[in-house]
Amino acid sequence: MSHLCTDFKLELDLQIATDNDSLPTQENVELWVLTALKNTMTEAELTIRIVDVIESQQLNHTYRGKDKPTNVLSFPFDAPPEIDIPLLGDLVVCASVVEHEAIQQNKSLQAHWAHMIVHGCLHLLGYDHINDAEAEEMESIETQLIESLGFNNPYKEL
Numbered sequence: 001m002s003h004l005c006t007d008f009k010l011e012l013d014l015q016i017a018t019d020n021d022s023l024p025t026q027e028n029v030e031l032w033v034l035t036a037l038k039n040t041m042t043e044a045e046l047t048i049r050i051v052d053v054i055e056s057q058q059l060n061h062t063y064r065g066k067d068k069p070t071n072v073l074s075f076p077f078d079a080p081p082e083i084d085i086p087l088l089g090d091l092v093v094c095a096s097v098v099e100h101e102a103i104q105q106n107k108s109l110q111a112h113w114a115h116m117i118v119h120g121c122l123h124l125l126g127y128d129h130i131n132d133a134e135a136e137e138m139e140s141i142e143t144q145l146i147e148s149l150g151f152n153n154p155y156k157e158l
Contacts, residue, residue, distance in 0.1 A: 008038050011045040011086075018052040020095035024113045032114045035145050036121035043086040046124065048093065048117070056094035071097045072116045074123035091120040111151040118145050 012033060014026055024032075029048060037044050051059075056069035063073065077089040093116055102112035122138055129135035143153045 007042060008034055009043040009086075010034060010037075013045075013047040015047060015049040017055060018050055018095045020050075020052070020099070022099055022109060023050060023095060024110065024117075028110070028113070029117060032117040032149070033121055035149055036118045037088075037125070040125060041086065044088050045086050046088040046121075047090045048120075049090065050093050050095050053094060053096050056092065056097065059092055069094050069097050071101060072120040072123075074120045076124050076126070088121075088124040091117070091124070093117070093120065107152075107154070111146070111154070114149055114151055115142065115146055115154040118142055 010030060010033060012026075012030055014029055016023065033044075033046070033048075053069045056073070057067065059073055060070045061067045063075075064070075071094060073092040075090040075092070077087045079085060079087065098112055098116055099109060101107075102109045105112070107115075119138075119142055122141060127134070127138040127141065129138050139155050143155060146152075146154050
C-alpha cells in the first residue's frame with residue numbers, strides 16, 4: 001500500500017497472520033509508522049506482519065534464543081553502501097501479547113498498539129534499549145511520539 005503524507009512516501013506491506021479480531025486499522029498503522037519515521041527520512045518501505053503466539057514464539061526462539069512469544073520483533077534491512085533503497089526492514093507483532101500487555105498495564109489497546117509500532121520502527125532506525133543510556137534516549141523519543149498522537153506516556157505507571 002502506498003501512502004503519501006506531508007511529502008513522505010510510505011510503502012507499507014501489512015500482513016495479517018492471525019485470527020485475532022482486535023487489530024488496528026491499516027490507516028492507524030500507517031499513521032503510527034509515519035509519526036515514527038517522518039522526522040528522519042522522506043521515504044520508507046517496510047513490512048509489518050501481525051502474527052499469533054505460535055509464530056511469534058518460533059521467531060523469538062530462532063532469532064533471539066528466547067522460547068516464548070514477544071510483543072514486537074524487528075528485523076532491520078542492512079543494505080550494502082552502494083545500494084540506495086528506502087527499505088527499512090520488517091516488524092513482527094504478536095496480537096495476543098499486545099492485547100495481554102495492554103490489559104496488564106491498564107492501557108487502551110489502541111495506545112499499546114501505537115506504542116508497539118512506534119517502538120518497532122525506532123528499532124528499525126537503529127535505536128535500542130540494551131544499556132541504560134540507550135534505553136533512556138529511546139524511551140524519551142517514544143514518549144514524545146506517542147504523546148504527539150494523543151496517547152499517554154507509555155512508560156508512566158498507571
